[in-house]
Amino acid sequence: MPRIFLQWLSLVAIIWLQSINGTNSNFPAYSSQLKHLLSISQIQLNNLAFASDAGKLFGWLSGSAANYLPMWLVLILGSSLGLIGYGVQYLFLIGRVSNLSYGAIFFLAMLAGNSICWINTVCYLVIIRNFPLDSQLAIGLTGSYQGLSAKIYTDIVDVVYPCSNVERARAYLFLSSVLPLTVSVIVAPVVRVINTVKTKREEVAFIMILIITTVTGAFAIMGSMGSASSLLSPFTGVVGMVALLLAPLPIPLGLGLGHQIGKLAGEKIHIEETNSVSVDKTESGVTLDISDIISESPSESFELSFNYTSEKVNGDQQSESSTSGDDKISETNEIISVMEEIGVNVMLRRLNFWLYFFVYLFAVTLGLVFFNNLGQIAESRGRSASSLVSLSSSFGFFGRLIPSIVDYFVSRRKYMISRPAFVVALMVPTGVAFFLLLVKDNTALWLYISTATIGVCTGAITSISVSLTTELFGTKNFGVNHNVLVINIPIGSFLFGYLAAIVYRKEANAKGKCFGMECYRNTFILWGTLCFIGTFLALILYARTRKFYSSQRSQ
Numbered sequence: 041m042p043r044i045f046l047q048w049l050s051l052v053a054i055i056w057l058q059s060i061n062g063t064n065s066n067f068p069a070y071s072s073q074l075k076h077l078l079s080i081s082q083i084q085l086n087n088l089a090f091a092s093d094a095g096k097l098f099g100w101l102s103g104s105a106a107n108y109l110p111m112w113l114v115l116i117l118g119s120s121l122g123l124i125g126y127g128v129q130y131l132f133l134i135g136r137v138s139n140l141s142y143g144a145i146f147f148l149a150m151l152a153g154n155s156i157c158w159i160n161t162v163c164y165l166v167i168i169r170n171f172p173l174d175s176q177l178a179i180g181l182t183g184s185y186q187g188l189s190a191k192i193y194t195d196i197v198d199v200v201y202p203c204s205n206v207e208r209a210r211a212y213l214f215l216s217s218v219l220p221l222t223v224s225v226i227v228a229p230v231v232r233v234i235n236t237v238k239t240k241r242e243e244v245a246f247i248m249i250l251i252i253t254t255v256t257g258a259f260a261i262m263g264s265m266g267s268a269s270s271l272l273s274p275f276t277g278v279v280g281m282v283a284l285l286l287a288p289l290p291i292p293l294g295l296g297l298g299h300q301i302g303k304l305a306g307e308k309i310h311i312e313e314t315n316s317v318s319v320d321k322t323e324s325g326v327t328l329d330i331s332d333i334i335s336e337s338p339s340e341s342f343e344l345s346f347n348y349t350s351e352k353v354n355g356d357q358q359s360e361s362s363t364s365g366d367d368k369i370s371e372t373n374e375i376i377s378v379m380e381e382i383g384v385n386v387m388l389r390r391l392n393f394w395l396y397f398f399v400y401l402f403a404v405t406l407g408l409v410f411f412n413n414l415g416q417i418a419e420s421r422g423r424s425a426s427s428l429v430s431l432s433s434s435f436g437f438f439g440r441l442i443p444s445i446v447d448y449f450v451s452r453r454k455y456m457i458s459r460p461a462f463v464v465a466l467m468v469p470t471g472v473a474f475f476l477l478l479v480k481d482n483t484a485l486w487l488y489i490s491t492a493t494i495g496v497c498t499g500a501i502t503s504i505s506v507s508l509t510t511e512l513f514g515t516k517n518f519g520v521n522h523n524v525l526v527i528n529i530p531i532g533s534f535l536f537g538y539l540a541a542i543v544y545r546k547e548a549n550a551k552g553k554c555f556g557m558e559c560y561r562n563t564f565i566l567w568g569t570l571c572f573i574g575t576f577l578a579l580i581l582y583a584r585t586r587k588f589y590s591s592q593r594s595q
């Protein structure tokens with residue numbers, strides 16, 4: 041098969057993986073049911089939300105495994121962890137498994153959270169190595185689909201169980217356990233690193249996927265908005281989403297077919313040129329020996345093929361002669377500009393890492409803690425948790441897509457945008473959104489606006505962080521380095537979630553329920569303040585890396 045076909049097929053496969061890999065965003069949909077069955081407090085429920093994030097403490101294991109195991113095996117192992125973690129919780133909810141302790145549920149939630157790291161590691165490594173020229177664009181396009189996970193799961197549950205909250209909670213856990221493993225088994229044969237070298241950008245293909253992705257996001261948001269969603273039945277929503285997820289599939293097929301046509305045309309021209317040389321030599325009285333043709337044809341064939349076919353095809357043909365992993369890595373390192381190529385031990389001694397660590401903590405992690413508490417926040421405001429989860433998922437999708445769009449248009453002008461500066465620009469509206477949640481509004485308009493804003497900005501920074509980790513610390517140890525960075529997610533989830541639970545319990549009634557603005561008022565003030573502190577740290581990181589990004593712009 042043509043390498044260009046396998047390269048782009050891996051991108052489509054990763055889109056499918058990411059679209060179902062955001063299983064942790066489903067927690068608000070079944071958290072209340074767990075709270076009831078386990079008879080636990082709000083603080084203990086927040087600890088379960090932390091447990092899902094705590095799985096990331098061991099995310100570095102997936103990065104280490106990817107250095108020694110084939111990608112398909114890492115993928116299957118990760119999705120199997122999710123099957124166990126979510127599957128046993130599902131059996132507990134339906135009564136097939138009884139007498140599970142709180143500690144056992146905590147461990148299962150942690151195991152399920154860790155499974156996400158394994159799938160993410162495979163997706164990021166394959167994208168970075170298969171698309172070295174367009175890693176940010178490809179990561180943003182594929183990663184944006186993870187923001188749709190909650191929307192996809194919600195649509196499926198709406199079709200199966202539109203009314204019963206108990207059945208809906210069970211359905212979320214069942215899908216979270218089965219769907220990732222099913223998709224992983226389907227795409228495992230094509231999710232692999234293709235030995236590519238420098239190739240001309242496939243701009244048309246990326247534009248087509250960008251259009252499909254944008255339409256998918258618009259369709260998801262339309263299904264999340266009140267009046268618009270009433271026009272679409274749940275079944276129509278599921279069918280439409282499946283069709284849009286399949287829409288990118290013809291792109292690798294078209295590229296592979298184009299490659300084969302170009303290759304056949306090149307061979308035809310080579311044969312014609314060889315026959316012409318043979319006739320000329322015969323007419324001039326020169327005896328033509330077959331060894332002459334053999335000795336001349338390789339170089340002539342390469343030159344003729346190079347002149348006839350496009351640079352894209354030529355790059356793909358050249359890659360066929362480069363089959364060693366060392367060649368692949370050295371080419372990738374030439375293409376992706378990095379400040380330094382270091383391992384985790386050296387990285388932990390860098391000031392840039394700790395600035396980056398706390399910026400991520402006060403941006404992405406805060407956003408994720410907010411999403412983990414959406415179920416209780418919605419309940420305290422008398423709103424539907426499912427609608428808010430779906431809204432945050434849809435806008436998170438576009439947030440992850442924004443860096444890709446910006447990167448595409450900026451790179452066409454030979455300009456490299458400063459990632460830390462981009463993060464600063466996104467953290468400011470996030471901090472403002474937390475304070476807007478303090479505004480009293482009977483229509484909950486500001487609740488929806490703030491949720492959408494936090495979804496967009498958190499999604500965008502998540503997408504940027506993959507490229508930022510690569511640019512700051514290199515590509516060779518990315519799998520371990522980035523998983524060490526995201527350790528701050530469980531740390532922040534525990535600290536911020538615990539404080540939110542304390543405030544909630546203080547304002548709760550005798551039954552442990554809290555209703556009204558006071559439930560999270562102090563929590564939102566704290567989160568907004570921390571977000572602005574993170575903005576200041578991002579400014580420092582921008583100042584420290586400004587010289588690097590300026591040097592890239594001048595190249």
